[in-house]
Amino acid sequence: MLPRTRPVLAVAIACLALSTTACGSGSGGDSSSGKAKVGLITKTDTNPYFVKMRQGAEQAAKSAHVDLSTAAGKFDGDNAGQVTALENMVASGVKGVLITPNDSKAIVPAIAKARAKGVLVIALDTPPEPENAADALFATDNVKAGELIGAYAKTAMTGKTAKIATLDLAPGISVGVQRHDGFAKGFGIGSTDPSIVCSQDTGGDQAKGQTAMENCLQKAPDINLVYAINEPAALGAYTALKAKGREKDVMIVAIDGGCTGVQAVKDGKIAATSQQYPLKMASDGVKAIAQYAKGGKKASGYTDTGVQLITDKPQTGVEAKDTGFGLKNCWG
Amino acid sequence: MTAPAPFTAGAANPFVLRRLLTTPVAGPLVALVLASVFFAIGTDQFLSGGNFSLILQQVMVVGTLAIGQTLIILTAGIDLSCGAVMAFGSILMARLAVHQGWPPLVAVLVGLLACGVFGLANGLLVRAVPLPPFIVTLGMLNVAFALTHIYSEEQTVTGLPGPLTALGRTFPLGNTDITYGSLVTVALFLGFAYALGSTAWGRHVYALGNSSESARLTGIRVNRLTVSVYVVAGLVYGIAALLLVSRTGVGDPQAGQTDNLDSITAVVLGGTSLFGGRGTVLGTFVGVLIVGVFRNGLQLMGVSSVYQTLVTGVLVILAVTVDQLSRKGTR
Numbered sequence: 001m002l003p004r005t006r007p008v009l010a011v012a013i014a015c016l017a018l019s020t021t022a023c024g025s026g027s028g029g030d031s032s033s034g035k036a037k038v039g040l041i042t043k044t045d046t047n048p049y050f051v052k053m054r055q056g057a058e059q060a061a062k063s064a065h066v067d068l069s070t071a072a073g074k075f076d077g078d079n080a081g082q083v084t085a086l087e088n089m090v091a092s093g094v095k096g097v098l099i100t101p102n103d104s105k106a107i108v109p110a111i112a113k114a115r116a117k118g119v120l121v122i123a124l125d126t127p128p129e130p131e132n133a134a135d136a137l138f139a140t141d142n143v144k145a146g147e148l149i150g151a152y153a154k155t156a157m158t159g160k161t162a163k164i165a166t167l168d169l170a171p172g173i174s175v176g177v178q179r180h181d182g183f184a185k186g187f188g189i190g191s192t193d194p195s196i197v198c199s200q201d202t203g204g205d206q207a208k209g210q211t212a213m214e215n216c217l218q219k220a221p222d223i224n225l226v227y228a229i230n231e232p233a234a235l236g237a238y239t240a241l242k243a244k245g246r247e248k249d250v251m252i253v254a255i256d257g258g259c260t261g262v263q264a265v266k267d268g269k270i271a272a273t274s275q276q277y278p279l280k281m282a283s284d285g286v287k288a289i290a291q292y293a294k295g296g297k298k299a300s301g302y303t304d305t306g307v308q309l310i311t312d313k314p315q316t317g318v319e320a321k322d323t324g325f326g327l328k329n330c331w332g
Numbered sequence: 333m334t335a336p337a338p339f340t341a342g343a344a345n346p347f348v349l350r351r352l353l354t355t356p357v358a359g360p361l362v363a364l365v366l367a368s369v370f371f372a373i374g375t376d377q378f379l380s381g382g383n384f385s386l387i388l389q390q391v392m393v394v395g396t397l398a399i400g401q402t403l404i405i406l407t408a409g410i411d412l413s414c415g416a417v418m419a420f421g422s423i424l425m426a427r428l429a430v431h432q433g434w435p436p437l438v439a440v441l442v443g444l445l446a447c448g449v450f451g452l453a454n455g456l457l458v459r460a461v462p463l464p465p466f467i468v469t470l471g472m473l474n475v476a477f478a479l480t481h482i483y484s485e486e487q488t489v490t491g492l493p494g495p496l497t498a499l500g501r502t503f504p505l506g507n508t509d510i511t512y513g514s515l516v517t518v519a520l521f522l523g524f525a526y527a528l529g530s531t532a533w534g535r536h537v538y539a540l541g542n543s544s545e546s547a548r549l550t551g552i553r554v555n556r557l558t559v560s561v562y563v564v565a566g567l568v569y570g571i572a573a574l575l576l577v578s579r580t581g582v583g584d585p586q587a588g589q590t591d592n593l594d595s596i597t598a599v600v601l602g603g604t605s606l607f608g609g610r611g612t613v614l615g616t617f618v619g620v621l622i623v624g625v626f627r628n629g630l631q632l633m634g635v636s637s638v639y640q641t642l643v644t645g646v647l648v649i650l651a652v653t654v655d656q657l658s659r660k661g662t663r
Contacts, residue, residue, distance in 0.1 A: 037634075045638050069634035077586035080576075084390050088631035091383050092375070102586070105488040109581035171486040 036066045036293035038286055039089035039097040041082055043126075045072040048258060048332035049278050050100070053124065056279030057098065057286050064290035069094070076203070079106040086110050096120035096289030098138075098282060104129040104174050120292045122299060124281045126175055136299040138285050140276035140307050142178035142255075143185070148274045148309040148318075149253040150186020153225055155315035156251060156271065160224065162187075165198040165216040167209050167228040167237055176229055179255050183227045197223060202233040209236025217244060228254040231261025231273060238269045257310060262326035265310055272311035272320070278331050281305045359654055360603050360618040363647070364625065371629030378632055381508030388514040391624035393418075393579060394594045395517045395617065396572035398602075399524050400451075400565030401595040402616045406528070406541045407561050408608025409458065409465035413450065414569050415591030416476035419584075421447040421573030423480050426489035426583025429496055436495035444570035450476060451566020455559035473592065480585050489583030500578035513575045520571065524613045537561060541608030597644060598623055601651050622647065 040057045042050035054070055061068035069092065071085035079102050087110070089097055097119055101107040104126060111121050111133050123134040131137060153162075166183070169176025184191040197220040200212035209228065213236060216223060226241075228234035234254035241247045247269070254261060257275025264270045288299035309319065310326035372379040397414045404411045425443035428434045434442075450472060457468040499513035528534035536557055539547040548554045577583055602619030604611025623644060630640050 045636070067634060069631065069636075071631060071637045074590050078589065079582075079584050080393070080580060080587060083580055084627065085631060085637065087386055087390065088628050091386055091628070092377055092632045092634070103488055103584060105490050106580060106582040106584045106586075108490070172488075 036290065037089075037092060037094040038066045038068050038289045038293075039086075039092075039094045040068060040070045040282065040286075041085050041089070041097060041099040042070070042072045043076050043100050043102050044074070044078075047076075049256070052331035053100070053278040053282040056282035059279075060283035060286035060290075064287055066095075066286065066290045066293065068286065073102045077102050079103040082107060083110040086114055090114050090117055090119055094119060095293040096122065098122050098124050098285040098289070099134070100125045101128050108133045120289055120298050122285045122288060124285055125278065127302075129174065131302070136288065137302045138281045138288075138305055139302070140281075141304050142175055143182035145255045145274035145276060145307045146179040146182020146184075147186035148307065149227070149255060149272055150183040150188075152186075152272045152309060152311065152315055152318045152320070153183075153227070153251065153253050154187045155318055156313075157225060162195050162225050163220060163223045164196045164225045164227060165200075165213065165220070165223045165237070166196055167200055167202045167212050167226065167233045169229045170201050170203055179229055180227070183253075202229065202236070204230045204233055206232040206236040209233030210240045211236075213237035213240035214243075217241075217246070224250050226250060226252040228252060228270075230254060230256040231258055231264060231270065234261070234270050234273075235264055238264070257308070257326060257330055258332040259327065259330040260332060262310055262323050262330045265326065266312060266323035268312075271313060272309060273326075275308045275310050275326055275329065277305050277307075277329065357603060357612060357615045357618055360601055360615055360622060360651070363601075364618050364622050367622065367625050367629065371625065371632065375629065375632040378629055381506055383628065383632075385502075385505075385508040385510050385514070387621070387624045387628050388517075389511040389579065390628065391620045392511070392514045392517040393572050393576045394591055394598060394623075395620040396520060396575055397569060397591055398595040398598040398616050398620055399520055399613055400568035400572075401592075402599050402602075402604055402611065402613050403524070403528075403537065403561050403565050403568075404465065405596075405599050405604055405606060406537050406608060406611060407558060408541045408544070409469075409558075409561075410596070410606070411454070411469045411562075411565060412466065412592050413454065413469040413472035413476055414565070414572075414595055415588030416473045416480065417447050417450040417566065418569045418573045418576060418591065419586075419588035420450070420476045420480045420483070421570045422576045422587060423484045423489065423583045423585055425496060425573060426492055426577055427484065429493055430489050430491055430583070436493045440496065440574055443573055444567060447570030447573060448563055448566040451562040451564070451569070452559065454566070455562030458562065459555045459558045477589075484583070484585035486585060488585065490581075492577060492581060492583065496574070497578045497581050499575055500581060511579075513578055516571065516575065518617075520568065521613055521617045528613060533557075533560070538609055541610070543609075594623070597648055600648055600655075603651070603655070605655050606652070619651075 042053055057068055073081040082102055108128055115121055121134045123137045125139050127137045128134050166180055168180055181191045198216035202209040202212050226237050228237055231254045234252050237252055241250050251271045253272050254270050255274040257273055261273055265273055292298050308321055311320045312323050314320045377383055401411055401414055421443040424446050425439045428439035429436045454468055454472055457463050458465050502509035502511050536552050540554055540557055544554055576587060598619040599616050601622050602615030604615055626643050627640050
């Protein structure tokens with residue numbers, strides 16, 4: 001039995017491995033086509049936000065006649081995985097790489113190595129620290145995204161004393177800090193103002209958002225305004241509020257503009273959200289690299305890919321679009 | 333399909349075939365060679381010295397962890413805490429050197445010792461209480477993870493002094509750039525291959541893994557031996573911690589979160605039995621390379637990373653199947 005099993009299975013292993021790779025190669029580029037190569041490295045593979053980003057990159061790659069290869073970290077925060085992916089892309093001869101850093105600081109040495117080899121590196125969505133570590137940044141202005149919902153909430157709360165819960169991302173992650181601070185600024189308070197009666201980290205996760213809101217309600221039952229880092233966290237908060245019968249008298253505002261999130265705005269679960277455009281970030285990024293590959297100059301500096309307040313209950317003096325527009329332009 | 337070719341050649345010469353089959357590394361090695369041939373044909377860039385040294389560099393951290401993991405699995409244990417322990421060691425080294433201004437070498441030594449202490453704690457709990465290794469190291473995974481995040485204040489440590497990143501530097505060899513750290517990893521693999529194969533300690537580890545009770549009856553001090561294995565594994569994780577900071581150039585509190593499973597994957601792909609007592613560190617080295625070659629090769633072909641995960645999963649299940657079937661064969 002033993003002498004026979006092993007070689008047969010070894011061959012099986014190899015064949016399966018080979019056939020699997022053959023199946024997969026359709027999604028990537030053909031190395032012998034002579035087209036310029038472009039890489040996209042997202043935070044994870046599974047988040048709908050990054051799926052949309054990948055779609056934007058694929059569309060732009062097709063029309064710009066470049067080969068796109070994609071990779072991602074294994075989990076949100078996985079720096080080593082992104083470093084490895086970046087090295088492999090440089091080894092495969094890419095002209096440029098679009099990257100959404102999992103860790104703004106930790107990715108910097110790897111980006112520097114890639115740039116030293118003449119690769120154009122554009123950060124998408126999340127800036128590296130320092131921002132000039134990459135050639136360029138194509139992103140939403142997260143502070144402004146926060147300001148929009150902050151200003152909206154301020155107007156909507158006129159005449160009431162605000163008791164605010166903030167459902168944040170995670171300590172030390174710049175996107176979360178910028179959105180939180182932007183919200184406070186738009187609301188006209190400091191980011192640690194006493195009217196913020198509860199702040200909890202959610203990792204942008206719905207289940208954790210629900211737990212966080214439950215805990216906040218234990219701590220301060222009179223909360224009447226919830227700021228959420230994104231819509232999954234906001235929907236978690238809604239579930240927690242509904243369980244207490246409080247969903248009608250507590251206003252929730254969020255950021256992101258995913259399709260589920262905009263639908264929740266339409267359904268009245270979330271009052272307003274700031275919508276961002278991952279598809280545009282990626283497609284503009286691919287175009288910039290394609291241009292560089294054709295002998296054009298390197299993209300540089302910060303390109304704001306836009307942010308839009310979405311609500312069906314507009315407040316006077318706060319510019320907004322309705323959920324019809326939001327659903328047409330949403331991601332996920 | 334070109335795959336069966338080596339075996340038709342082998343079948344023509346039964347003696348060579350038998351020799352090959354009595355080496356447990358044979359199966360994984362064949363898989364590695366076939367994968368390499370496939371990627372060499374599939375991409376222009378795979379078959380270059382530069383790419384080979386890149387793969388070595390990419391696998392050095394998980395490879396080093398996998399050495400410690402192999403030792404523990406050989407005793408019929410398992411270590412879920414290795415990645416988290418490494419992360420703690422690396423953040424300790426980085427912060428002591430950068431924020432406390434300690435001499436880098438002292439910081440590295442303290443980091444190594446801290447990892448060794450985690451190993452000691454694991455070993456004592458496994459033997460003295462005793463508790464199942466799975467549970468002990470699951471608990472320790474959370475302890476080390478939490479300590480890392482508390483101690484680091486969730487901050488990435490940048491601006492590491494030269495000695496901490498020295499192993500990440502390269503030297504030219506022919507037309508390739510070899511990373512010093514990958515030499516350390518290769519040396520560790522060779523050293524532990526010798527220690528397991530040719531020292532009393534190593535033979536006792538196998539005896540312990542095959543049957544703890546018969547090992548005890550033959551006069552092996554199994555408690556002391558088990559604890560020594562966990563401590564040695566912990567120190568090896570400490571070396572992995574140094575390799576990690578030297579490779580990425582930063583202290584990263586998020587590091588190592590999936591490395592425990594990656595190291596187990598490498599051990600299993602390398603033909604080491606999860607039931608203990610059978611396997612080699614050289615097999616683990618091949619296992620590590622299989623994962624590295626697939627990740628690198630698929631990326632060079634432009635295949636998205638979910639397929640890398642898919643391939644790795646299939647390979648692991650096949651490898652365990654081989655182990656199970658060959659066990660039945662020997663009974």
